[in-house]
Amino acid sequence: MFKNYIKIAFRSLWKNRLFTGINLLGLSLGLASAVVLILFIQRGLTFDTFHKDNDQIYFVQTADKESRYNQTVYPILDQLLKTYPEIEKGTHIQGWNNVWINYNGKDIQGNTKYVDSTFFDVFSFQLKYGNPSTALKDRQSILINGDIAAALFGDKNPVGKTVTVNDTLNFTVTGVLEPVPANSSIQFEVLVPIANLEADKGFRENADWYNTFAAVYLKVKAGTDIGKLESKFPKFVKTHFAEGAKDRTIHIAPIKDFIHFQNPFFKSMIYGAMTIAGFILLIISINLINLNTAVSFTRAKEVAVRKVTGSTLRQILIQFWLESGIVLVAALTLSIIFAVTYLIPQFNEFRQGRMQLMVNWQQDYATMLILLVIICAIAFIAGTYPAMYLNKLDIRDTIKGTLTSKPQSKGWTKNSLIVVQFVLTIVLILGALSVRMQTGFMRNAHVGFDKENVVIVQSDMQYKNVDAAMGQFSGILDDLKQNPYVKSVATSGVVPTKYWSNYNLYLSESEPDKEVRLRQAGTSSAYAQTYNISMIEGRDFSDELDKNGENNPVVINESAMKALGWKTAVGKRIHPKNNDKIYTVIGVMKDFHYQELKEKIEPLIHWYEGKTALNSYLTVKFTDDRHVAEVMAGLEKKMKMMPAKKPFKFFYLSEELSRQYNDLDGIWKMVNFVTMLSIVIALAGIFGLITLAANQRTKEVGIRKVLGASVHGVAILLSKDFVILVLISIVIAIPLAYTFVKSYLQKYEYHITMQWYTYVMVGAAALLLTILTVGFQSVRAAMMDPVKSLKSE
Template sequence: MTSQPPRWADRLLKLVCAPHRREETLGDMHEEFAYQVGRIGERRARWRYWWDVLGFVKTPPGWPFAIKPKSTIDYSSPECRTTFLLSPVMIRNYTKIAFRNLVKNKTFSVVNMLGLALGMACSLLIMLWVQDERSVDAFHANKQQLYRIYMREYFSGKVQGVIWTPGPLAAELKKSIPEIQLSTAFSWASSQTFSVGNKVNKQQTNTAGADFFKMFSYKLLQGTAEAALKDRNSLAISRSMAEVFFGSPEAAIGKPIRFDNRKDLLVTAVFENVPKSSTLTFDCLQNWDGYLEDNPWAKGWESTDPLTFFMIRPDANPEKVEAKIKHFMDKFNKDANKPFHTELAMQPFHEYYLNSNFKNAQIDGGRIEYLRLFSLVAVFILLIACINFMNLATARSAKRAKEVGVRKVVGAIRAVLVGQFLGEAMLLTVFSVMLSVLFVGLLLPSFNSLTGKQIALPINDLSFWGILGGLTVFTGLLAGSYPAFFLSSLNPIRVLKGALKFDTKSTWLRQGLVVFQFSLSIILIVGMIIIYRQVEYVQTKNLGYDRENLIYFPLEGDLSKNYDVLKEEISQILSVKQVSQMTESPASNGSGTEGISWPGSDPTDKVRFTPVGVGYDFVKTMNLNVVEGRDFAKDFPTDSTGFLINEAALKVIGYKDPIGKTITWGNNKGAIIGVLKDFHFQSLHTSIRPLIAYLNTNSRRHGGNAIVRIEAGKTTETLAQLEIICKKLNPKFPFTYYFTDQEYARQYQSEQVVSKLANYFAFLAIFISCLGLFGLATFTAEQRTKEIGVRKVLGASVGNIVGLLSQDFLKPVAIGILLASPVAWWAMSKWLNGFAYKIDIEWWMFVLAGSLAVAIALLTISFQSIKAALMNPVKSLRSE
């Protein structure tokens, strides 16, 4: 039995085909079907028949999904030709032509594909990083209702933003503001020692209120959100901590665990390990009331220690809540409505990670600025890659001019030509996307190591492929648009009469694209230089003390009460120069107090001082400079009530001869015994604050850190001896130590990552730009073969030829440097404003960036220029 084509396909063909052509068309289609059955089989022939019939479907304007037959068709009309040329058969032909062109012009194809692939790989990496950054804290179910409190403190005609809040604030807000449904205090992290039997380990410990797990969506494996932190002795631990001490989460619940070797806590909940996408990180949470029991000073409204978070009711208006809390502190502040007062403000919790900086006590930027910066960099690099494509495609248009001319003569219309060239660009873009995904997969491990992330290529995520598809279409259309419209606009008569000559407009456009391309590259290079210099500056700046060869370890357990014995034994180690102690970390101190006064001070105009308890030999151990007076000394018993201040504090107090003058801190009154030269005890993002140091004697001592200065090159043996001493005096606690220089550098981790990324992206931008220059230089050398041969015959040297070919490319590079410099200066000045201490932007940075760009551009085009200049003129003239 003879195979018949699909009946429904025939009916559709009759419906869409003109009446006077139906019989002829059906006959031709049936003949083709019979042929294909014998060649590829009936099943495939039927599918192909359907495909060919669909090629006849014509959708009229205004009927996007309708099929409507025409009573008559003029096959000589452009509209009919368009329909025919966009049929599946012709699309296959266009695809074949595109493949042949790519294979025929291997250099052009490789340069374009590599440039686009690198640009898109960079964009994809940045996109994945931005998505990961924006996903932080997005997993909380109540994120739209969660807020954090920050304070605006007004004093001395100034205002400053503070994130640390009074200890009682969370509970008082929940009690006083009806719209606030839940609230919790959350203390800063500390490394605490826990033990179960013979198992002893340190864990990152925070404290939180009973509402914490009701507010935040940390998954509980054991226990309930209501009971997790209900009692003073409650402790919620992570899965990993449960496995370390008890073997499993199930075995941990309800078991006691020894805290700091001084009291037992009860495991009331086990939560899944805190995800990387969480701003708050902790191994375990202690009950806030239990923390207050150990630290009664945190119960007062004068001291600031924890963060305060709250959750409003679903029907509450955040603006009305903020209006209610603004002056909430007035009733607890005896100096309300005077020059010194405090206002409360609130910020959505999910914005906390990306927006954490203050400007005039208002939330203003933070990591979000880096997201914007690198998103812009991704666009820059993708634009540079697309410009390469445009320039090379238009430069090569002379080789395809005759093709365009012939096709126009035989009836091709401009829309079809535009479609073909856009299709070729899209095909090359598809290959580039495939290559870029491969690059991303290979680079992700290194990228994660650099950024400290755990980003994976989301190949199972449909949204990723949707974004990738959108990026493909966008890049293909952007890169292929100008070449497509330029080539399709060529006059067939002019083209077929002789060689194509570019007019001034097209030449200027191509030069303008090169200028724009190198302007973006110069901006990135300048940014790279300035960011590198600033990061180097903050890491090497003289802080006012010597952070090299300075270690510290916590005075916990018996070390605190046996500090004098500890110091004596450590001092016997030959490689130890000095030993002292302080209540804070040498690398960072963020605590504050307003309870400082002195004779003549205005009680209504308070200033926040940074307090720190120190031991004897503190100045020598830290290598601080004493401007006036002296350090604490055992020879002076009255030093137990004395104070050391820094220059910033002296400036606030205003004493002309400060030594011996009195200061009152709360109920403690003492004399100034010394003035220290200002030193940085916080990051260089903030100015040096007034500091007041008191002698941390046995009666006052409550933990803190021992600080030890050791001889250079003897770190390993010194640490081994320190561990022996600490284990002997404090056997219940593991020995944990920190290097001051490393902890200080950790404060600038974001800047270090930005610096490295800026280096890589700037290199990538200039590399892609030079790929374009290399392609243009190759094309130019080919186009000017006859001219070069004639010049050599007339006596031009190789140097003359190289200079002639190079100058055309160096002009747009030079213009790009001039245009990019002011933009780069503005952008980097804005970035540097985030530092209280920063470098100056100097002229040589722009000269260096420009010189690098010119040198790299010369190196890129010199290969082709020298190759063309060395060519035998007889051979080149014969070929012409």
């Protein structure tokens, strides 16, 4: 019996191959998109949840009057372990510098984290080689990932080998790390015991009870009441924190929430992916149900004959379920091939190395099960509805063929589904437009500084002889300043798009009770001149005037002056809350966007770093773009004369400003693909339905033409119902899209406003595409020879 079901299913699918093809196209593209989105959602929802005893792992946060962040003071860990027995283990995970590892003359640098010996007691990162319980016990031990191990040692097990770290120290390789999961907020390539960092003088000077730069993780005992534990922290802060930090509060949060504190947009991305995946699945389901229902009217006589010959409802349902299932299985196979070979690589490219998607059939069984459940649900609905409807029809009328002349006369369900489908499509179109327009706005907005003909050299190349490099670098700067093609030169620890997240509280000498949180960075003279940043008061740093640094000169921005409550700033004096060092304001910069436009311009302070500071960046402003290549070639040659471990690299500021919105580009590409997919599916579905309607009304069309109806009139008759449905969709979709777009854009500090005519134009475009789609097939049906039409039934 099952063999007969299969035969009939394939015959029916081939007979209605146009609709089978439309379903396969829509389903395979839709399911491929859903595979990628569900994988992303699954990775996002399980971020940092792969550790053993995950619900016992927390991280320490610090909060002040203005914000709450994922760092705290460095000494806190030891004191927490001593004070609270509820805390079982803990570890620092400190970034400070990326160490250089040398073996047999080969140097390699990796993303380095300094950790305590208890690191593997808290976390469940895996080792390919080595023992996690002893790998970090010795101060001069080092763990490396597989890529670094392969680069230095080939395919051999390097545990026990001795490597040279930072040119001077001998370390023993005690472990090789397995790849860190992509959905881990802690990413590293090298692990080194933190005792090495504590031996650094500069680190020790900052590792006090005031500066909050340390990442501290805790493993609490099972069953610990976190609220009760946190209630003890205010007393802890008053007892241990520095005088200027006693008004702070500390909190502990589950590790699974780390990513959401670090990147508040991440949750929106997950919910956005859920929404889009839901839209896709709904659109393809509606299309399948509509087409199956429409085609089912051509099979009314078949179902009636089955019933006459003794078929039960269950047998009819099995036949329809089987046909839907065959189409869906074929579509799923095609979708997985398309997703793995094209969509996932494209997704990973726009993610630029962050949380890359890879299909692991053993780990991703849950995702595959979700897809299987979804497919079974779609097949069940798409098969059940037409089968149940046809089963209720009167057998006598069906056998006589009286239904064929009035197809879908009670198609309110079909019509409702078409409206929903087009509503979703129009909302997606407007959503994609808002992302594109916002990205374009941020890329082209005036940022408050000159980005054209500005080249930035990454001048911190890890020189082997720093003192010699300083002398040579001073000469290079002088040569650049004398170059006729160079307008200005500046060195700095930061440049626009690459400002540190380095803050401190400052007090005004005239108002010692008022605290202002300033973002701080170091620059040299000519910074404002090189970037053409307007000075609204005072001056920028000067190598001649500030060479002695006696008054500790600083330059602030307009937002800082407003935050301090000043109408004029030059000559005013401020000092950090944690010490009494006095800084004198010598100038005020007009506010400029030193980070993405989605962020508010924060109060900013620059301190003077000296005339020949070998900073992280060397900025060169050219008179025009004609001689950039020539000057940069000469600069590269000179800088390569200073022995260094890093290669000479530079970038154009205009390109870097554009690059910071690559994430948005990726989101737009994804939404745009889904939008195009929904348009294709919706129009293909409409095309299929109008084709079927025209076929079922062939005799009616022939009679109308014989009685004098025009081609134009017949075309309108066939297509008007679909056009009306699209008009209803537009009326419903525009308010929904407006609400969605407004909510999305308000997430950006600086954003566009979508004009009313944009919504109208999208609605008109949707209507035009529908008219073209149904009009083509309607005209074709209307032009058929009426003699043939009257014989067709």
